[in-house]
Amino acid sequence: MSPIVSDSRLPHIKGSIFATMTRAAKKYGAVNLSQGFPDFAPDQRLLDALSEAVQGNHNQYGLPEGSETLRQSIAHMFQNLYGLGFSAETQITITAGAMQAISAAISSLVHAGEEVIFLSPAFESYEPAILLAGGVPVCVELRAPTFDIDWDEVEESVTRHTRMIVVNSPHNPTGRCWTAVDVDRLARIADQYNLLVLSDEVYHNIVFAPQQHITAFSDTRLRGRTIVVGSLGKTMHVTGWRIGYAIGAPALTNEIRKVLQFNTYAAPTPLQQAMAAVLDDAAYCDLPQLFVQKRNRFLDGLGSSRFSFMPTGGGYFQMLDYSAISELPDTEFANHLIECHGVAGLPMSGFGSQYATSKLLRFCFAKKEETLDTATDILRAI
Numbered sequence: 001m002s003p004i005v006s007d008s009r010l011p012h013i014k015g016s017i018f019a020t021m022t023r024a025a026k027k028y029g030a031v032n033l034s035q036g037f038p039d040f041a042p043d044q045r046l047l048d049a050l051s052e053a054v055q056g057n058h059n060q061y062g063l064p065e066g067s068e069t070l071r072q073s074i075a076h077m078f079q080n081l082y083g084l085g086f087s088a089e090t091q092i093t094i095t096a097g098a099m100q101a102i103s104a105a106i107s108s109l110v111h112a113g114e115e116v117i118f119l120s121p122a123f124e125s126y127e128p129a130i131l132l133a134g135g136v137p138v139c140v141e142l143r144a145p146t147f148d149i150d151w152d153e154v155e156e157s158v159t160r161h162t163r164m165i166v167v168n169s170p171h172n173p174t175g176r177c178w179t180a181v182d183v184d185r186l187a188r189i190a191d192q193y194n195l196l197v198l199s200d201e202v203y204h205n206i207v208f209a210p211q212q213h214i215t216a217f218s219d220t221r222l223r224g225r226t227i228v229v230g231s232l233g234k235t236m237h238v239t240g241w242r243i244g245y246a247i248g249a250p251a252l253t254n255e256i257r258k259v260l261q262f263n264t265y266a267a268p269t270p271l272q273q274a275m276a277a278v279l280d281d282a283a284y285c286d287l288p289q290l291f292v293q294k295r296n297r298f299l300d301g302l303g304s305s306r307f308s309f310m311p312t313g314g315g316y317f318q319m320l321d322y323s324a325i326s327e328l329p330d331t332e333f334a335n336h337l338i339e340c341h342g343v344a345g346l347p348m349s350g351f352g353s354q355y356a357t358s359k360l361l362r363f364c365f366a367k368k369e370e371t372l373d374t375a376t377d378i379l380r381a382i
Helices: 016-029 044-055 066-084 097-107 126-130 151-156 180-193 252-259 271-280 286-302 328-342 370-381
Strands: 094-097 115-120 137-140 162-168 195-202 227-233 244-248 318-319 360-364
Touching: 016 195, 016 328, 016 370, 044 271, 066 244, 066 271, 094 097, 094 252, 097 126, 097 162, 097 195, 097 227, 097 244, 115 126, 126 137, 151 180, 162 180, 180 195, 244 252, 286 318, 286 370, 328 360
Parallel strands: 115 137, 115 162, 162 195, 195 227
Antiparallel strands: 094 244, 227 244, 318 360
């Protein structure tokens, strides 16, 4: 009798490294700095707004494109932060998390056999989304320790079959942020070869001075061909709510919405209602100050440790180099940290198998002060 699943759609995918490390942290009671979620409470206003939304009968299906008030709030955020105007009606779509926005953008705009360039180390959903759309992933590797983008190599990877480039800033896991030169080169390549751009900007409002976030939309050459993806779960410290968004030109948005309405149909109504009620300046303008303090507390706690690092420029992750401590490959060392020392970090190979010998782990500092202090006390003693 033949096996019921004889040909996997994703034969090389073994499961999420994020979930794997979180399960291990729970098993051994380790301090979990591996997965990117805060362990502190969100704004009480948001919780109160959710209660009001539920009690106010915002519990049924919403529009497939998302709550109108929430889309307007996102439009206001981009106007406020970047001076850019977007139509809530035709350019902004609410999704069930940023990962769904990424998947919907790729599946709606990439056709079988078309190539999609992405930069590695990369968030784990990019390549599977390309494969599930029937596309051909083309990886351009970023090299330690700076992880700067070699735009000449990116351009050399473009062929007559290339459809899209996937980019990410602030970069997960390295925290590297775009410069104006990066956006200019991206725009020149996309314009010259008529390519679409999927810009993952989920940490756009967590960038540390003197750097500032430069959205892909800042270049006029990119505005008609780019989809920017964001996460309100990250912005409002409620990653489990799974509310994201996609912004793009009306023609691109129309295709994304076609896919979404036959996928989840609509993101959860009361969660959208609550977010719309409190997504004001206070919800996103104070984030850089909040997280740079957490980053600095984490790094100060590692000051006399044997780990080496360059302070991250954005997001809420910090890469640590353990080459002075161990010769183990990154996954083995990460498991050793969990099982023997009680701290969980994420191996770099989770963002690209070629980094298994890089001696780098990613740690999330979006945590309470006591969590960070407990973790750095342990790491400093190794």
